[in-house]
Every structure is written in C-alpha cells, then in structure tokens.
Amino acid sequence: xxxxxxxxxxxxxxxxxxxxxxxxxxxxxxxxxxxxxxxxxxxxxxxxxxxxxxxxxxxxxxxxxxxxxxxxxxxxxxxxxxxxxxxxxxxxxxxxxxxxxxxxxxxxxxxxxxxxxxxxxxxxxxxxxxxxxxxxxxxxxxxxxxxxxxxxxxxxxxxxxxxxxxxxxxxxxxxxxxxxxxxxxxxxxxxxxxxxxxxxxxxxxxxxxxxxxxxxxxxxxxxxxxxxxxxxxxxxxxxxxxxxxxxxxxxxxxxxxxxxxxxxxxxxxxxxxxxxxxxxxxxxxxxxxxxxxxxxxxxxxxxxxxxxxxxxxxxxxxxxxxxxxxxxxxxxxxxxxxxxxxxxxxxxxxxxxxxxxxxxxxxxxxxxxxxxxxxxxxxxxxxxxxxxxxxxxxxxxxxxxxxxxxxxxxxxxxxxxxxxxxxxxxxxxxxxxxxxxxxxxxxxxxxxxxxxxxxxxxxxxxxxxxxxxxxxx
Numbered sequence: 001x002x003x004x005x006x007x008x009x010x011x012x013x014x015x016x017x018x019x020x021x022x023x024x025x026x027x028x029x030x031x032x033x034x035x036x037x038x039x040x041x042x043x044x045x046x047x048x049x050x051x052x053x054x055x056x057x058x059x060x061x062x063x064x065x066x067x068x069x070x071x072x073x074x075x076x077x078x079x080x081x082x083x084x085x086x087x088x089x090x091x092x093x094x095x096x097x098x099x100x101x102x103x104x105x106x107x108x109x110x111x112x113x114x115x116x117x118x119x120x121x122x123x124x125x126x127x128x129x130x131x132x133x134x135x136x137x138x139x140x141x142x143x144x145x146x147x148x149x150x151x152x153x154x155x156x157x158x159x160x161x162x163x164x165x166x167x168x169x170x171x172x173x174x175x176x177x178x179x180x181x182x183x184x185x186x187x188x189x190x191x192x193x194x195x196x197x198x199x200x201x202x203x204x205x206x207x208x209x210x211x212x213x214x215x216x217x218x219x220x221x222x223x224x225x226x227x228x229x230x231x232x233x234x235x236x237x238x239x240x241x242x243x244x245x246x247x248x249x250x251x252x253x254x255x256x257x258x259x260x261x262x263x264x265x266x267x268x269x270x271x272x273x274x275x276x277x278x279x280x281x282x283x284x285x286x287x288x289x290x291x292x293x294x295x296x297x298x299x300x301x302x303x304x305x306x307x308x309x310x311x312x313x314x315x316x317x318x319x320x321x322x323x324x325x326x327x328x329x330x331x332x333x334x335x336x337x338x339x340x341x342x343x344x345x346x347x348x349x350x351x352x353x354x355x356x357x358x359x360x361x362x363x364x365x366x367x368x369x370x371x372x373x374x375x376x377x378x379x380x381x382x383x384x385x386x387x388x389x390x391x392x393x394x395x396x397x398x399x400x401x402x403x404x405x406x407x408x409x410x411x412x413x414x415x416x417x418x419x420x421x422x423x424x425x426x427x428x429x430x431x432x433x434x435x436x437x438x439x440x441x442x443x444x445x446x447x448x449x450x451x452x453x454x455x456x457x458x459x460x461x462x463x464x465x466x467x468x469x470x471x472x473x
C-alpha cells in the first residue's frame with residue numbers, strides 16, 4: 001500500500017514548475033518508505049531512473065559499486081552494460097541518457113554507492129555543475145538511511161551549498177494512516193488488537209505491510225518476531241550494521257539505555273563509561289537524524305529561554321520491543337526451543353506497553369491537538385516535561401505538556417487494563433508541582449488505552465478525555 005505522503009508528493013511535483021534542474025535530499029530510517037515515495041513521484045515523470053547502492057558487506061568495493069551502477073543504468077535505459085572505472089565516467093554516462101523530458105533520477109542508499117571513494121560527493125558535485133544541471137526538467141534525488149553521511153557530505157558540505165532545492169526527512173506514518181493497513185477489516189478489529197501490533201511496528205510502513213490482517217496480533221507477532229525466519233527477527237542487526245557499520249555497537253548501547261526511559265547526554269555518557277560529554281553528542285545527533293530517538297529541550301511555561309536540561313527518548317517502538325523481548329530469547333529462537341507465551345504474560349508487559357503507547361502518542365502530537373481542538377498555529381511548545389527539584393518547586397514529570405498563548409494542557413498518557421481514580425490525584429499533584437504562571441488556564445487532559453473507571457468522567461477533573469481509538473480516526 002501507498003498511504004499518506006500527499007504533502008511530500010505535492011512539494012516534489014512542484015519542482016518541475018521551476019524550469020530548472022533540482023537536487024532533492026531524502027533521508028529517514030530504514031523501511032520508512034523513502035524509496036516508495038520517490039517511486040510514486042516517478043509516476044509524474046516521463047523518464048524514471050532508479051539506481052541503488054550495494055549494501056556495505058565485507059568485500060564490497062568501489063569497483064563492485066560501479067559495476068552495479070552500470071548494470072542498473074542499463075536496465076533502466078537503452079544503454080548496454082559498460083565497464084566503468086570512475087564515478088565521473090559513471091555520472092557522465094548517466095547524463096547521456098537524460099533528454100529534455102521530465103526526468104527523475106534516484107540514487108538510492110547513496111552512502112553505499114560512496115563506499116571506497118572519499119571523493120564520491122565531490123565528483124558528484126562537479127558532474128552536477130558541468131553536466132546534469134543543464135537539464136531543466138531533471139530532478140536528482142539523493143536518498144539514504146545513513147543520515148549522518150548525507151548531512152556531512154551533502155547538506156553541510158560547502159560544495160553543495162545553494163544546490164539542494166529540497167531536503168525531506170521522512171517520518172513514521174500518522175496513526176490514522178496506520179489504521180488504513182487494516183483496509184475493510186479495520187472496523188471489525190478492536191483498538192487493543194491494533195495497539196498490540198503498533199507496539200511492535202510503530203508507524204513504519206514496511207513493517208505494517210508484513211501484517212496478515214486475517215490473523216490476530218498474537219499470531220502476527222509470533223510469526224514476525226519469535227521465529228528465526230520472521231521478518232523482524234534479524235531486522236535490528238541489519239539496521240545497525242547497514243546504517244552505522246563499524247560503530248554499530250556503540251549506537252546499540254545508547255539505544256539499549258534509552259529503551260529504559262529518557263536520559264540526558266551526561267547520563268548516557270556515564271552509561272558508556274565515557275568522560276562527561278565525550279563524543280556522545282555526535283552519536284546522539286546521528287540517532288536523532290536517523291529517526292530512532294528524539295531530543296526534547298525543556299522550556300519553563302511562559303518563558304522563551306530553554307532550561308539547561310535536554311533529554312533524549314527512544315521514539316522507535318520496534319527497537320524497544322526487540323531489546324526487551326526478542327534479543328533475550330534469541331538463542332532459543334535460533335535453536336527452535338523457544339515456546340512463545342501470550343503477550344500479556346511477557347515480563348513487564350504492561351510497563352513496556354506504557355512506553356510504547358506513550359511513543360505512539362508523542363509521535364502523533366498533531367493528531368492529539370486536533371482531538372483536543374487546539375489550533376496548531378497557537379502552540380508555543382509541545383513535548384514531555386521534566387522539572388528538577390529546587391527549593392521552590394518539587395520534582396515533576398509530565399508525559400506531554402502543550403503550551404499555547406493562554407493555556408497549558410497537562411496531558412497524562414496511560415495504558416492500563418483498568419484506569420482508576422488515582423489518575424486524578426496524580427495529575428493534580430503534577431500541576432501543583434509545576435506552579436505555572438497565573439496568566440495560564442490549566443487544562444488537564446487524559447489520553448488512555450484500556451478502560452477507565454466511570455468515576456473519572458463523573459469527577460469532571462479532566463477537560464478532555466481521549467481514547468486511543470479517537471487517534472486512529
């Protein structure tokens with residue numbers, strides 16, 4: 001299925017109206033749908049050429065990449081396969097296939113193409129300046145999962161300054177678009193079944209495509225995660241090996257720490273046993289740019305200056321599910337001696353599901369605001385909030401704090417079989433600890449999955465109570 005991405009497609013299609021050649025950078029985590037988006041964009045062109053780099057396994061060389069480039073170019077055009085000795089030669093050959101009609105060229109997994117040649121980006125820039133940019137109806141798309149390579153060699157490279165017309169960072173699908181994967185069956189599948197699936201897949205299109213909608217969540221997760229042939233069994237290792245190569249183990253250690261909750265860079269450095277700061281910021285930046293984690297800058301309500309506290313959270317549901325449930329059982333699964341148990345009987349299931357549900361909500365803040373009735377143009381900040389204990393204020397952690405010009409929406413995100421009245425006292429305590437400025441109206445909000453006690457509604461404490469099902473609509 002191809003769902004959503006209408007805004008991205010519109011922006012891409014509008015490039016042809018510029019009457020000049022354009023470079024587009026498209027980045028995002030593995031399986032997010034980057035290539036699929038450009039393929040769909042390719043339908044708007046007369047000529048579409050797609051060339052993908054070979055995955056960076058042992059023994060892959062520049063010569064291999066050039067050979068594969070020539071093979072794919074021959075497949076996409078009328079050219080015969082030719083032996084290539086350099087990237088300038090390869091780009092010149094590509095240029096010879098481009099005419100005056102609307103043409104889209106996708107260089108997919110561009111960091112893989114560059115394996116073994118540090119001059120790759122510079123040679124592409126020269127080819128663009130001397131040949132490729134002369135085609136007014138050309139859109140050259142540079143696409144990849146290794147966001148750090150793209151940032152360093154394209155977006156932050158002085159050689160490409162002023163040459164990139166558009167940079168797209170592809171995010172997870174919104175919950176309402178995820179719901180479309182259940183097609184005509186979505187009305188007959190209860191929200192809790194969908195939540196179990198999304199607790200593993202998040203909004204990653206390729207993972208959702210692997211779901212057999214005729215089967216239960218339990219059956220799907222067992223097949224995909226707890227069998228050695230399962231699509232999601234080896235995905236974790238492939239993500240880190242393909243995206244981060246030799247430094248994969250360090251990135252994995254950071255992700256493992258963040259699977260336990262939100263932490264500062266200092267706390268993560270301590271976990272890695274590095275000196276304060278160290279080079280952890282570079283690793284955190286790479287993971288953020290790749291879409292696996294999210295950085296939250298703390299603001300005090302009513303103040304423009306950010307607090308010194310910056311925290312990071314793991315926003316990718318699949319990574320946490322793998323670390324908590326697949327990795328500990330990997331040996332047994334590989335040896336066919338693992339007997340899957342009901343999801344609800346997995347260790348700390350309700351705690352982990354709380355994290356996963358919170359992720360889905362925080363990754364869909366626009367949808368939450370729509371459900372509450374907040375105009376997006378009025379929002380000053382919307383993120384989790386952490387407050388350190390001081391002489392004047394108690395420590396405080398708010399799942400989601402939305403600040404508009406005149407109101408603060410204090411959102412409690414809860415996953416429970418049964419949510420009881422104590423959620424009211426918990427929210428009230430957080431509001432008291434927050435001590436917001438007097439000019440703000442305080443609006444407590446409950447966002448939940450499960451069932452809630454009727455007394456919660458009768459108490460009329462929360463201005464908005466949002467069920468998970470509302471976010472799927």
